[in-house]
Amino acid sequence: VVDTGRLTGQELKVIVQERYGRHGATRLGLALVSFGFKHGLPTEADVVLDVRFLPNPYFVEALSVRTGLEEAVASYVLENDDAREFLERALGLLSFLIPRCEAEGKTYLTVGIGCTGGRHRSVAIAEALARDLGASYPITVRHRDLERK
Numbered sequence: 824v825v826d827t828g829r830l831t832g833q834e835l836k837v838i839v840q841e842r843y844g845r846h847g848a849t850r851l852g853l854a855l856v857s858f859g860f861k862h863g864l865p866t867e868a869d870v871v872l873d874v875r876f877l878p879n880p881y882f883v884e885a886l887s888v889r890t891g892l893e894e895a896v897a898s899y900v901l902e903n904d905d906a907r908e909f910l911e912r913a914l915g916l917l918s919f920l921i922p923r924c925e926a927e928g929k930t931y932l933t934v935g936i937g938c939t940g941g942r943h944r945s946v947a948i949a950e951a952l953a954r955d956l957g958a959s960y961p962i963t964v965r966h967r968d969l970e971r972k
Contacts, residue, residue: 836928851921852931853960857891857949859941859968868935870920872913872948877906880943890969891946900947910951917956941968 827835856865864871880886880896889896900906917934924932936952938944946966953964 833928850960851925851929853917853921853956853962854931854933855949855953855962855964856933856935857941857945857964857966857968858935858937859939859945859971860937861939862941862968862971864937865933865935865967867933869933870916871935871937874906874909874936874938874944874948877909877938877944877948878903879939881940886943889943890966891943891948891950892966892969896943897947897950900944901951906948910948910955913948913952914955917952921960941966941971 825835825838830838854867856868858865860873860875877900880889880891880899883899886896886899891897891900901910921932934952936945936949946969949964949966953962956962
């Protein structure tokens with residue numbers, strides 16, 4: 824039991840981290856959440872990246888029913904100059920933000936990556952970011968709207 828009556832938010836955070844936190848963890852945990860804007864923003868996101876400017880596999884008959892987890896869709900999304908530049912810039916942004924979040928005492932950062940429906944572009948981009956950042960940070964990836972239509 825923690826009496827929070829006279830604690831500041833920062834003091835409570837320290838107590839919770841000491842008692843229940845990631846013991847010995849020195850790196851911030853990164854969560855990547857792909858989603859569809861038509862289903863609403865993920866409320867847990869600290870940062871939201873919009874990839875609706877990329878070509879949409881939904882409009883390619885052979886890819887429409889597939890997802891960004893499948894190689895054909897991922898290739899369609901990622902083999903695009905804008906997608907490659909976006910990934911490079913997103914990695915630069917996250918490489919800048921993460922150490923500053925750690926210095927602030929944050930133990931996690933949730934990044935939402937959104938496209939229209941949350942099944943193609945956002946999924947492929949989230950997976951690519953996870954591959955690129957996975958060696959440096961503990962990462963979880965969740966595809967919130969993958970099964971939605």
